[in-house]
Amino acid sequence: MSDRLPGFSTLAVHAGAQPDPTTGARATPIYQTTSFVFNDADHAASLFGLQAFGNIYTRIGNPTNAVLEERVAALEGGTAALAVASGHAAQVVVLQQLLQPGDEFIAARKLYGGSINQFTHAFKSFGWNVVWADPDDIASFERAVTPRTKAIFIESIANPAGSITDIEAISTVARKAGVPLIVDNTLASPYLIRPIDHGADIVVHSLTKFLGGHGNSLGGIIVDAGTFDWSTGGKYPMLSEPRPEYHGIRLQETFGNFAFAIACRVLGLRDLGPALSPFNAFMILTGIETLPLRMQKHCDNAKAIAEYLAGHPAVASVSYAGLPNDKYNQLARKYAPRGAGAVFTFSLKGGYDAGVSLVSKLQLFSHLANVGDTRSLVIHPASTTHSQLDDAAKIKSGAGPDVVRLSIGIEDKEDLIADLEQALGA
Structure with missing residues (x-):
């Protein structure tokens, strides 16, 4: 292929995928396995120590899921992505990397009812506190910022009303506050809106909806824009401080502009466990092609x-x-x-x-x-x-x-x- 950057429709069909090297299969295979054989003891140690990329256990990563992650990251213009079991799971994993007990995040009041319920009630048990703002009143986001604010969460097209959110204006508020902007892009899909182009730092989807598109498979995904400096001000210790479970690695320092996606995988998905089935990943990949x-x-x-x-x-x-x-x-x-x-x-x-x-x-x-x-x-x-x-x-x-x-x-x-x-x- 020439040096020309592929268009959206081409990426929707081809991004992340290659013919299977063993069988020549053109469609991405379903790697329906729990675990993967290591080459030797050193190979295993390097994988577990985050010194090499590869497959360990399907709760943490799977080759079918990896194609899905690369494809959605390409469509959204992000640096990396992580697929999980549902859109709700994506929201939990994202905020687990950002919030400590007692911290706050600001959310647009116009959201999917399940998200309102999750933010208002379920997250209280983690000590995460939501502060509501009006997406029709950008100043309400500014007024909601406190020293405990760690993120702003909006939907690009709000569910259920279908209202459009001014992403750039709210991104300006997030930048001023020194916190990441998280955009749920489920209703738009990257075909209609790419929030990263308008200032989003993290994009989430319920893959169950338009990306999968056929009402047959649950899934969620997190896309890292690679735009946020996680070391600023010590606000995000999960990314900026040494991780004892990985021999003192600082994820921001080691992984740079895809550190957040790595954190979601090796700290969130690994321990919380909302893994996406490879079969569901295959079904959603097929949906994305159209x-x-x-x-x-x-x-x-x-x-x-x-x-x-x-x-x-x-x-x-x-x-x-x-x-x-x-x-x-x-x-x-x-x-x-x-x-x-x-x-x-x-x-x-x-x-x-x-x-x-x-x-x-x-x-x-x-x-x-x-x-x-x-x-x-x-x-x-x-x-x-x-x-x-x-x-x-x-x-x-x-x-x-x-x-x-x-x-x-x-x-x-x-x-x-x-x-x-x-x-x-x-």
Whole structure:
């Protein structure tokens, strides 16, 4: 191949992969094994001492997973990545490297309901404290910064409302505070938005969603941008201080611009254990090969359906950044010119009862708690994904009682509109 840098679609098919050297297999094999044979005692010692790269045990790394990691890192423009069992696992592993008991992180209030629950309740048992900020008010992030702040967490396209976050503006706040910006890029995928290009230091995904794309495999991934200096100010001892379990190695000093990805692997994944199955890695790799084709169809369908709903008499409002009159349309034009994503919400004039009724009457849309499938999906967040929140918090997160969330698939848009028409009419 020439010196030309491969395009996005080429990377989606080829990044990280080579024909299997033993068999010549073109597809990446599923290395369904727990462990790997060492060449000799010295080889084993060098692997365990982080003096050489290689395979030890599938909880820590696996060749199938390694292809997936390299591919997503290439698509996101990062230096390295680590695949884990789920998007939630990715968030735990990331924050374990950054936070000590009593530390704080700032999170955008508009997040997936499961993340809100994880941050508010589960992380309390680790002594990690979340401070909420409003992504529509950048100054609220600045006001939330304290000496205990160790990170800022946002979603590029927020779930469930599909609102676009001003990544660059919040990155400026993070830089001023001397903390990394973590961006959950699940709803956008790198096809629509590459947060690292806009100042993110760490990117996470639920691979379960658009990257895998077929609703068949759980997974999560962490991408290291290689942009943050972990030695500054002694804030991040997991990376800057000698690691006793590795004979005093300082990860920042030894591994440079991919030190965070290494820390997540050898300190987080190794000890917490949320390993991704090689079979799931294989399935997600296969899904990524068609990511550019799927995402464009998702977005084109979503815009057509949002336009239809915006004109329906039973609909009070539609929140979709791809609509010209939407409050996030300018941000969508800046960050996601190919399309504003495939997940959005709309409000029904009949309120809570109308939302619950609608999801039961749809026939082509599947009523389930997922997004990013080839199939179109629907859910009423207030009674499901955001049900643990009080009404005020539901509204702040974009999941008020009258709100219905759609994840638009790749079916013919005319069929999806017809299904909505019959359900709204009923």
